[in-house]
Amino acid sequence: MFDVLIIGGGNAALCAALMAREAGASVLLLESAPRAWRGGNSQHTRNLRCMHDAPQDVLVEAYLEEEYWQDLLRVTGGQTDEALARLVIRASGTCRDWMRRHGVHFQPSLSGALHTARTNAFFMGGGKALVNAYYRSAEKLGVVMRYDSAVERLELQDGRFVAAQLAGGERISARSCVLAAGGFESNREWLRSAWGQNDQGDWPADNFLIRGTRFNQGVLLKFMQQAGADMVGDPSQSHCVAIDARAPLYDGGICTRVDCVSLGIMLNRNAERFYDEGEDFWPKRYAIWGRLVAQQPQQIGYSIIDSKAIGRFMPPVFPGNKADTLPELARQLGLDEARFVDTIQRYNAACQAGQFDHTVLDNCHTKDLTPPKSHWALPLDTPPYYGYALRPGITFTYLGLKTNADAAVHFAGQPSPNLFVAGEMMAGNVLGKGYVAGIGMAIGTAFGRIAGSRAAQAAAAAAKGI
Template sequence: MTRPYDVLVIGGGNAALCAAISARRAGASVLVLEAAPKFYRGGNTRHTRNMRCAHDAATEILTGPYTEEEFWQDLLLVTGGQTDEELARFMIHESKDILNWIVEQGVRWQPSLGGTLSLGRTNSFFLGGGRAMLNALYLTAEKLGVEIAYDAEVTDLQIEDGMFLGATLKQPIGGATDIRASVLVAAAGGFEANIEWLKEYWGAAADNFLIRGTPYNRGSILKMLLAKGVREIGDPTQCHAVAIDGRAPKFDGGIITRHDSVVFGIVVNKHAERFYDEGEDIWPKRYAIWGRLVAAQPDQIAYIIFDSSVVTSFMPSLFPPIGAPTIAELAAKLELDPASLEKTVINFNAAVQPGTFDHTILDDCRTEGITPAKTHWARKIDAPPYLAYPVRPGITFTYLGTRVNKQSRIVMKDGKPSANMFAAGEIMAGNVLGKGYAAGIGMTIGSVFGRVAGREAAKNAKN
């Protein structure tokens, strides 16, 4: 690694590999530095399972068209308009080609999933999940001649006047090494695993957060870039955060700790009180709001309450539900006040109106006369045994990042594009995601901007 490279890619997930492959296919020599050990390579990509891409017609794996305009409207909805329209529309347009390009890199799709996920038309699922997708990308990169180093922690970046000059690498064996490259692609993720950094914005509540993905995304590369003149983008308190099982590990619990059962019951806090509309929208557009909602509750804990009539209606989690023959006994097991939970359930049941239940649409099953209302999929909780999942905020990735343009080139604080630095993936996701989330869009950001960053980095190196 003492020889100079055309392109240095820092990171080891989807965005980094797409950038490395793209740059190598454009003729550049490429070095990838992954801070994690080889077994844990790939950051949060290991835990993914699908990607959201625009397409004009049904395919072998997708049940119908998902136009660029519909994708844009979905993004507007979940972000509340907090997105860079030029970059977002560019990403959406480029995503149409990613469906085929990613297959050319060895990734395989599986037939679409139906049921309560409601993603069969919009999202493509990786055969074998995120780890299989990663393994395919790594295999392709290695066959193309991309060099990859693991346990490779970058401790310093040499940047002067918007130009990347080199990096300092630390490995368990061999000590510090100076890396020289003509161009930098930063694809090292967010800072969600850095609890102390999260506490700067969230306070003590961050101690109760669970990190769904890798413990290696500590934001060190992001912090270095921002300290050396790179313009930041995004609200540091915004992130992709979902409600996950409160019994999950602190780090790396992954997708099997997530709960898709909210719309089939009610959610209460430690005082046994409901605090938000559980039926606001179709799950892929609204599941990611629940992490922030739970984070705002006392002690950052909540409980999904449902009955035995719906246990086969949603994808099961790793952890079994907690059950009891009565609401009062369930409350005792959850260490909630029995009288309070009984009152909440009784009031909810009394407010449920007659309707035709259909989890695939915004149906007419709703409540009247209670606050907050449940606007869709409201059914009485009256079929024992009664069940519950404890949930906490599960942080996937943060939105504070580096500003980029359509070439994925990093923008400096003075507004000028950097001379030779690019970014892709979570580290620049805040350009597209000001807040909120739609299922699969993180992989879209990584793949699209990774491919662009690699292509443009190779072009830059040649010049």
């Protein structure tokens, strides 16, 4: 019998496995994906949001706990557990040395990644390199790993973990267990149920693309919900980004993002604006646009820019539609020409002259326009013009298991003595809604490490009959 069973194969699961093994526990990790697709959504990440009180290696200036907390509070609208959120924030300031010991390397913020040099530490080689480094370290330490090993259900007794049952019927017992198997973003039927039908009788979730892994079906999350575990979060809330409509159904990752929204305007299928494109810095707002687009007709939006924006954002993988006139661009996008041109002309007329600076909350804004554009409002008047069709891209869902500072799963308000949770399966404790770049990896790293340590302690106590 293993001391600790880890269910999942992404960042949170690997952090838990490494911490449990470092504490002396024998560890078995079960990854539902084949080896080639291991790592869950973590393989698509690229950075970690870090608190620091002075310049540190790849991070410039300072990013103090209170500013980090205020950034999170703002994007979640207060829908967050402050104690757990601050735990994550503080842990983000001390985890990088441990990560380096397990082979993770960092690099300075990319030149096209605006405003993140102070707040986010980027992984050299991206999330795939981080995942591979952790797997190599875990193998060296003696963590046993199995791929293609999807867990279907758990055997529980009065809130205590007893064993896991694989889809093929195999039963695996352990002295303690960490659940880190992700959300349900790849389960189309669950997404449909969570989002329901809109007023037009459509099912918005049918038009969602999945930025992350196809293996996050939410099987264990659903089992735990039905088993009476305490839950947290709204099933319709998620990390949802507006991504290129030509992106693949699964595993598009970072490269499907289109980051020019704040430099132009966003239109819906009716060629109408529907939200303030310049509300705040892009890393604090990029993850609201998927949900906004999901609420529009046919779940599609169109980011429109002119040539002044070129070179001011990370170039997308797929080129946009390009035209020398606005009517021509409207025709290419399949939008009503007259309405398209009228919307842009009204926006142009509302733009107030100011000092444009995309690195600050500048004074370029609109006047007497609904919705307003609060910053970076420049007229779209310099051809060629560009348009990008965007769809909602779900990264991970926020419905999860309620937990505490020990990462314990709760039943009827009581923490389990040997069942713990980390990563997407509990992120909803910190993220009730909204997102700020890099917080997902911070949550997974903090709670993965806590869960692994606590699981090792629980296993040691069980081995002694305590």
